[in-house]
Amino acid sequence: MSRLLTEKHLKEAAAELKAGGVVAFPTETVYGLGASAFREEAIRHVYALKGRPSDNPLIVHIPDASWLERVAVDIPAEAELLFKHFAPGPLTLVLARRMDVPDIVSAGLPTVAVRIPAHPLAQALIRAAGVPLVAPSANRSGKPSPTTAQHVHADYPDVDLPILDGGACAVGVESTVLDLTVTPPAILRPGQITAEMILAKTGLVVVSESSIAKAPKSPGQKYRHYAPQATVLPLPTGVSWDTSIRTLAVQDPRHIGVMVDEATYATIDRVGVQAYLYGAKPDATLAAQALFAALRDLDARGVYWIIVPSFLNEPDAVAYEDRVRRAATPVQRILFVCTGNTCRSPMAAALFNHHAPQGWVASSAGLAAYPGDPAASHAVQIMARRGIAIADHRSRPVTHDLLRQQTVVVAISSDHERFLRSRFPEVSSRLHNLQAFSPDGTTFGDPYGQSLAVYERSAHGIEMAIFNLIDAIERGAFDDVRHDS
Ligand code: TXA
Numbered sequence: 001m002s003r004l005l006t007e008k009h010l011k012e013a014a015a016e017l018k019a020g021g022v023v024a025f026p027t028e029t030v031y032g033l034g035a036s037a038f039r040e041e042a043i044r045h046v047y048a049l050k051g052r053p054s055d056n057p058l059i060v061h062i063p064d065a066s067w068l069e070r071v072a073v074d075i076p077a078e079a080e081l082l083f084k085h086f087a088p089g090p091l092t093l094v095l096a097r098r099m100d101v102p103d104i105v106s107a108g109l110p111t112v113a114v115r116i117p118a119h120p121l122a123q124a125l126i127r128a129a130g131v132p133l134v135a136p137s138a139n140r141s142g143k144p145s146p147t148t149a150q151h152v153h154a155d156y157p158d159v160d161l162p163i164l165d166g167g168a169c170a171v172g173v174e175s176t177v178l179d180l181t182v183t184p185p186a187i188l189r190p191g192q193i194t195a196e197m198i199l200a201k202t203g204l205v206v207v208s209e210s211s212i213a214k215a216p217k218s219p220g221q222k223y224r225h226y227a228p229q230a231t232v233l234p235l236p237t238g239v240s241w242d243t244s245i246r247t248l249a250v251q252d253p254r255h256i257g258v259m260v261d262e263a264t265y266a267t268i269d270r271v272g273v274q275a276y277l278y279g280a281k282p283d284a285t286l287a288a289q290a291l292f293a294a295l296r297d298l299d300a301r302g303v304y305w306i307i308v309p310s311f312l313n314e315p316d317a318v319a320y321e322d323r324v325r326r327a328a329t330p331v332q333r334i335l336f337v338c339t340g341n342t343c344r345s346p347m348a349a350a351l352f353n354h355h356a357p358q359g360w361v362a363s364s365a366g367l368a369a370y371p372g373d374p375a376a377s378h379a380v381q382i383m384a385r386r387g388i389a390i391a392d393h394r395s396r397p398v399t400h401d402l403l404r405q406q407t408v409v410v411a412i413s414s415d416h417e418r419f420l421r422s423r424f425p426e427v428s429s430r431l432h433n434l435q436a437f438s439p440d441g442t443t444f445g446d447p448y449g450q451s452l453a454v455y456e457r458s459a460h461g462i463e464m465a466i467f468n469l470i471d472a473i474e475r476g477a478f479d480d481v482r483h484d485s
């Protein structure tokens with residue numbers, strides 16, 4: 001069992017660190033798993049506890065810039081300037097490493113990453129321990145970074161780990177990592193402190209790594225982080241929350257989680273979804289602060305999907321968008337297309353999602369659809385028998401924009417396929433016909449206006465074809481389909 005400690009146990013925690021122990025502690029960004037930067041054994045223990053690959057280096061934490069010489073050499077004037085403006089705070093600098101800092105800290109790199117955390121408990125702990133502390137984020141590898149002591153506790157149920165409780169972290173996403181050993185300096189990991197802020201305060205021009213190199217220079221960036229159990233879906237731009245929720249067509253709304261602000265939540269029609277309310281109105285900074293807690297909380301509530309807001313063009317949301325992108329399962333989108341988008345294609349999309357292979361999301365559209373029509377009542381009934389809810393479905397027409405977002409497009413019939421090919425030639429290489437997946441070559445004629453029995457046969461035929469389609473996906477049939485947006 002891990003142990004929750006408070007400020008009054010600071011001496012005790014510092015003593016553990018001095019003796020080569022590991023202590024989790026709060027910073028303003030996320031909780032860290034601390035150990036003395038000069039104790040190899042303790043650092044090995046940190047890697048082991050986290051389950052972290054040993055080629056991923058650690059950040060060394062110091063209380064103020066006067067400690068820099070203890071861990072770095074050839075310190076450039078830019079480092080002093082940056083720390084003058086941004087320390088203490090969520091900025092990590094990569095510098096030339098002092099050779100008596102053990103190799104294991106930097107996974108053998110000749111550099112060392114250093115930061116000056118702002119949380120008073122972190123400051124007090126480092127000073128009391130009297131040594132620089134390495135501290136990776138205190139999550140177990142693959143989990144979202146912890147932003148409360150309880151998150152840390154939940155990740156190490158069977159370890160005797162002292163955890164200093166300093167409340168919820170103010171920033172919520174990890175520090176900006178800025179490499180000062182290259183010219184121009186490069187941001188290896190986006191954080192709350194952006195290139196624009198650095199330019200404005202210091203006049204230094206820094207670039208982001210993605211704009212200079214393909215191969216990640218910061219080894220940590222190659223790992224997929226923050227993977228919750230649920231599939232994380234950033235709300236696409238221009239799509240409403242209700243549309244996004246409806247697309248999933250789940251019978252039980254409790255399987256859908258939304259991280260949303262209160263004002264937006266009040267506008268969502270679909271009742272019963274599990275909500276994590278992060279603030280009064282849309283706010284990128286508050287969303288960043290809440291993101292990891294929301295993912296953990298909604299995951300614990302057992303949802304299958306977590307829809308999170310997007311702040312795509314907001315300059316202060318770079319770190320938030322980066323973490324969302326890393327948490328989001330790379331989603332492949334599949335679009336089913338029929339004529340009116342009220343019977344066959346919504347049933348196909350709902351059936352696909354019901355049996356959904358991991359990482360795929362289906363939706364539907366019609367070649368001659370009126371925007372906003374509900375699904376045919378027979379279709380709703382037939383799907384309800386299978387425990388699938390499409391009562392909230394609203395029809396929409398096929399557009400170039402919609403097609404651009406799809407990995408695969410499936411026409412319900414040969415007529416739809418032909419029409420798509422001629423009207424939307426750009427989609428040809430990603431276009432399939434559902435009939436090709438039918439075990440007995442059934443064609444899927446329009447059941448519109450016919451009896452419930454006809455609908456049932458139609459749904460059954462479509463479902464059989466969907467099974468084969470999912471089989472093909474799971475065998476990797478569409479793996480080399482390129483998403484060209
Ligand atoms: O906000 C934070 O930085 C938190 C709190 C606890 O301080 N710490 C944190 O540490 O996020 P960690 O270990 O989860 O992430 C460290 C990142 C990784 O992406 C790693 O590859 C990079 O910093 N890094 C560390 N040392 C480096 C070095 N010498 N050169 C390049 N990248 C380095």
Ligand code: MG
Nearest residue numbers: 136137145174
């Ligand atoms: Mg981390």
